[in-house]
Amino acid sequence: MRLLLGTLFALIVAAAVGLGATYFALTRGAAFGALTIGTWTSFPKTGTTDADPYARASIARIGRLPTALGDGVSFTAQSDDKGKALDGRCDVVVSGVTPASRFWTITLYNPAGELVANTVDRHGFTSQEIVRRADGSFAIVVAPRASAGNWLPTGGVERYVLVLRLYDTAVGVSTKAGREVPMPAVTTRSCP
Amino acid sequence: MIRWLLLLLGGALLGGIVHLATVIILPRTATRDAYARLEPIAPVNKVVPIPAATPDSATMPFMDPAFVLAVCRYDLSQGPLKLTVPVSLSYTSVSFYTRNDIAYYAINDRAAGRRVIELDLMTVEQHNQLPEEEDVTAADRLIVDSPTTTGIIAIRALAPEPGLMEKAKSAIAAAQCRPSTDTAKPAR
Numbered sequence: 001m002r003l004l005l006g007t008l009f010a011l012i013v014a015a016a017v018g019l020g021a022t023y024f025a026l027t028r029g030a031a032f033g034a035l036t037i038g039t040w041t042s043f044p045k046t047g048t049t050d051a052d053p054y055a056r057a058s059i060a061r062i063g064r065l066p067t068a069l070g071d072g073v074s075f076t077a078q079s080d081d082k083g084k085a086l087d088g089r090c091d092v093v094v095s096g097v098t099p100a101s102r103f104w105t106i107t108l109y110n111p112a113g114e115l116v117a118n119t120v121d122r123h124g125f126t127s128q129e130i131v132r133r134a135d136g137s138f139a140i141v142v143a144p145r146a147s148a149g150n151w152l153p154t155g156g157v158e159r160y161v162l163v164l165r166l167y168d169t170a171v172g173v174s175t176k177a178g179r180e181v182p183m184p185a186v187t188t189r190s191c192p
Numbered sequence: 193m194i195r196w197l198l199l200l201l202g203g204a205l206l207g208g209i210v211h212l213a214t215v216i217i218l219p220r221t222a223t224r225d226a227y228a229r230l231e232p233i234a235p236v237n238k239v240v241p242i243p244a245a246t247p248d249s250a251t252m253p254f255m256d257p258a259f260v261l262a263v264c265r266y267d268l269s270q271g272p273l274k275l276t277v278p279v280s281l282s283y284t285s286v287s288f289y290t291r292n293d294i295a296y297y298a299i300n301d302r303a304a305g306r307r308v309i310e311l312d313l314m315t316v317e318q319h320n321q322l323p324e325e326e327d328v329t330a331a332d333r334l335i336v337d338s339p340t341t342t343g344i345i346a347i348r349a350l351a352p353e354p355g356l357m358e359k360a361k362s363a364i365a366a367a368q369c370r371p372s373t374d375t376a377k378p379a380r
Contacts, residue, residue, distance in 0.1 A: 006199050013203025018210025025215065049296045049339070057215045059293050060222035063229055064254045065346055068287035070298030102302070103283050103350055105258045113253025115245055123247075126258045128282075128352035165256060167283055167350070168300050 022057075031055040035175055037183040039083075040075040040164065044173045047073070062113065072101070072167035078111075080186045086161065088116070088144060088154030090191040094162065095139035096184035101169035103127050108142065108152055109161050116160060118153035125150060138184075162186070219292050226252050226293045227265075227344060234265040237273060239347065239367045244357075258352075260360040264345040264369035268338060272314035274372035275345060279307060280363030283350040288313070290340040297336050304334075311336055312372060313345070345369060 031054045033045040046055040047069040059066055067074045079085050086092060098104050107124035110116055115123045125140060131150055132138045141147040144156040154160060164183070171181055219225070229252055234240045241262045245255040255261065266273055277286055279301035286309055287298040299309060311334035314322075319337050347367050349360040 006195065009196070010199045010203035010206065013200055014206035014210055017204050017207025018214065021207070021211040022214040022218075025211075026218075047295045047298075049290075049294055051294055053212075053215050056292065056294065057218040060219035060225040062253055063222075063224045063226050064252050065226045065287070065289055065293055065344065066295055068285075068289075068295030068298035070303070071285040071287050071295075071300060071348070103352070105256055105350075107256060107258070109254060114250060115247045115257060117247035123257045126350070126352050129354075163254065163256075167285070168302060 025054055026058050026061050031058065033173070035171075035177065037075070037177045037181055039077045039079055039081050039186050040183045041077075042073055042075040042171075044069055044073055044171070044175070047071070048173070050173075064113065067165060069172055072165050073169060073171045074163055074165040075183065077162045077164070077186055080188045082188070084188055085159060086142075086186075087188070087191065088157035088160050091141060091143040091147070091189040093139055093141055093187050093189050094152075094184045095137065095187070097137050097182050098127070098164065098184060099166060099169060099171050099181040101127075101166035101171070103167045104165060104169075105167075106140065106152075106162060106164045108154065109163060110157055111159050111161055116153075116155040116157050118155040120146075120153060122151075122153055124152065140184075226289070227291060227342075230263055230265055230344060234263050234344075236265055236267045237369060237371060239264045239364075239369050241361070241365065256348075259348045259350055260357065260364060262347045262364050262367055264347070264367075265342070266313065266338075266345060266369065267342050268313065268315050268318065269341050270371060272312055272318050272372050273369050275309075275311050275313060275367075275369045277309040277347050277367040278363055279304070279309060280349040280360045281356070282352050282360075284309070284364065285348050286311075287346045287348070288336060288338065289344040289346065290338070291342045292340075293344070296339055299334075310334065313338055313369075315341060 031043045032052045035042045047066045104127045140150040142152045285300040313336045316337050349364045351357040351360040
């Protein structure tokens with residue numbers, strides 16, 4: 001009886017620890033080789049055959065086609081520079097410059113990776129259409145209400161993620177965070 | 193007391209094995225991965241346009257709305273494929289994915305250096321069976337080796353402004369992937 005109870009106990013612990021760790025790793029999008037610059041995180045290796053088992057499992061679970069490294073690199077931000085989760089009811093400013101690339105796009109998704117409905121049908125910007133300052137830097141206002149300049153509507157959703165994709169860029173597996181890879185700052189300006 | 197602690201430790205160790213096993217097995221059992229999502233709408237060895245993502249419907253999550261996407265779900269069991277993609281005005285890329293949605297190769301219009309991206313896709317065995325002299329004479333011929341027999345080719349064209357969406361669409365509408373008949377019996 002004691003043996004049976006003990007075995008049962010060990011098996012329950014094993015199932016809880018094992019499945020819990022898997023769930024945690026996949027929902028957090030854990031993988032090796034993260035490149036973090038400010039609040040932006042990228043997994044350049046996920047777009048290659050060197051993708052680790054965690055990256056492979058996460059790709060299969062989400063059901064997306066990752067950006068191939070020969071095509072570009074995609075950076076995701078889930079919070080502002082101070083670590084506050086991006087809130088669609090707040091005014092958030094994304095400003096600065098991006099690393100050198102032929103083109104880049106910035107897109108707003110809900111955490112499930114779906115576009116967010118809004119009245120002006122805008123879900124992001126490309127490097128071509130963005131309005132820049134004289135020095136080449138830009139500022140995007142991510143806010144629920146219309147704003148002057150580059151306004152990216154949030155549709156008032158509670159949580160969202162920003163994905164910045166650099167196409168045809170030298171940023172890749174061997175890139176280290178530093179001055180060559182300046183990423184735009186993400187600042188929460190005001191919250192209701 | 194010691195006995196329960198040991199059981200807890202044993203359970204945790206076993207849990208680590210369970211964790212690693214589930215992570216490794218998951219890609220093989222996933223039923224909603226990108227390949228499975230494309231299967232019903234993309235016939236084999238044919239380029240099909242994928243409808244642009246909207247807030248209500250998207251073929252896959254995290255699609256870039258600034259891009260027009262077309263895919264060719266390929267099967268090389270009958271022989272190699274030939275892929276031709278005319279480049280659009282701004283940026284065109286072709287990415288190759290295995291059956292498990294892992295990107296193994298990508299090329300863009302600038303790297304291809306031509307008006308049309310042209311390449312041959314084959315398995316490693318098919319590449320090895322190519323007559324050697326053909327490999328040499330076709331120095332400008334781009335051959336891509338697929339690690340798996342089936343997979344996905346994703347053709348993407350950027351629309352730098354929403355108004356250029358139609359132009360990008362028409363540019364990659366002419367993209368083709370079809371079985372290459374000449375590689376099996378090369379002309380002498």
